[in-house]
Amino acid sequence: MSNDIAILGVGMHPWGKWGKNFTEYGVHAARAALADAGIPWQDVGFVSGAATMRCGYPGYVAGATFAQALGWQGAQVNTSYAACASGSQALAAAQAKILSGECEVALVVGADTTPKGFLAPAKGYRPEDPDWLRFYLGITNPTYFALYARRRIDLYGDSEADFARVKIKNSEHGFTNPNARYKKKFTLDEVLNSAMVADPLRLLQICATSDGGAAMIVSSMDYAKRLGKTNPVKVAAVSTVTPTFASAVVEMPDIATDSAAAAGVEAHSFRAALPVKAYEQAGIGPEDVDVAEVYDLSSALELDWYEDLQFCPRGEAASLVREGVTRLGGRLPVNPSGGLACFGEAVPAQALAQVCELTWQLRGEAGDRQVSGAKVGITANQGLFGHGSSVIVKK
């Protein structure tokens, strides 16, 4: 109860390939969030930015860059970089400031402008950098997603059609989302006939990269009450836990896992640890969840998340998508926004976009993609170097 903070406002700049400076997307999203909250920019005491590594120095100091763009007004500033979890770490920084009483209202914002095609590493001969090394050896991001997908087929009997059903579901969800980049409903044939990229994953089952921006205004529960917002959507948990040694699954960008050969060391799954911590912080369980936004870097990976979020026992996720449990109208819709399948990844904005969507869902403002009666939502994502996050929001 006392660990909750209020979400007063959320806003996004639509995802796409707009080719503009990332600051512009961030300002657009921040102003939308301020307007949604109904508070003036001058009331914000803390600006927590999620950094981008692809837009030069202004991206490295994103918190200050956005604060300057919105007009210096003396707020405290912070920048977080944590790959795909950057937005969640920026949110965690705001949560800590607010709960400690150091500030009442914070802006959390992330935005990115992305290059075309594969995300490539910095140049030079740098074998000591695992991200450089794996590209040199011919191992790209889809390689890892495909290894996980192949495990599902060989261990659990999942099929390519199961993965395609995830894509089809998400494409139907995102079809009317004004912030989504790809608005096209796909058929099974279209997905299964798209080009093979990394067997068993095809082009239409792997997420692209996008430009985009997302922002939130969060505050103390007291401040929300003074504004007359007696029952705002609240952030109940932000989990950014690291993996536990020894990590059992080969994770991007590594070429090898940890070794679990030492006495007393067990192999652990990282993805499963993230929601466990979030559930514990929020004091709720998977049975309480009404809606989820998960990181579908590939369609098959969405199924791994069902199991990591404990929506079903290990190995049974495909049945949830086959039976329509996770589509709109089902018992537990996943990725009502359309997910990465409809957005493409805008790294520092993506974890915040997940929370924006859940906020609209819990307020009942999600329009055609509304999950009826949603009261509890959870997000999950994972990126490079042991960075990941899971955020729980509730009514």
Next chain:
Amino acid sequence: MSDKPVSAAIDGWYSLDHEQPHLIGAQCTVCGTYYFPKTISYCRNPGCDSSSFNELPLSREGKIWSYTNACYQPPEPFVADDPFVPYAIAAVELEREKMIVLGQVIKGVGVDELKVGQPVELALEALHEDDDTIKVTWKWRPQA
């Protein structure tokens, strides 16, 4: 393959013994944790604060944990043949080391010839050529 001299694409990561190549790893002298690559100066086991390691050959045989392929040419620093030839990739579990090591699968072996649990062994094969040498790397080869 041309008759240029052969050299390691990444120096010191594997032996250049073409019959029985092996990856060169490190092992913590205190807790026994293995590392690959061996470029380690502090043990990452949270229960161990050692900074002392022995270099050693890793197991050259393992079992496929999972596999895939690359149908499209990766970006730099990958050096592609022209035209690009797709290749398979395997993640291989080493039993003694209790770790998984990624690598390409040798040329000519496609994903339809692989399965989870299949035994494989380490091989050396060209990764690319430059003007003077053939740069070889480790790859996984299905065992007969």
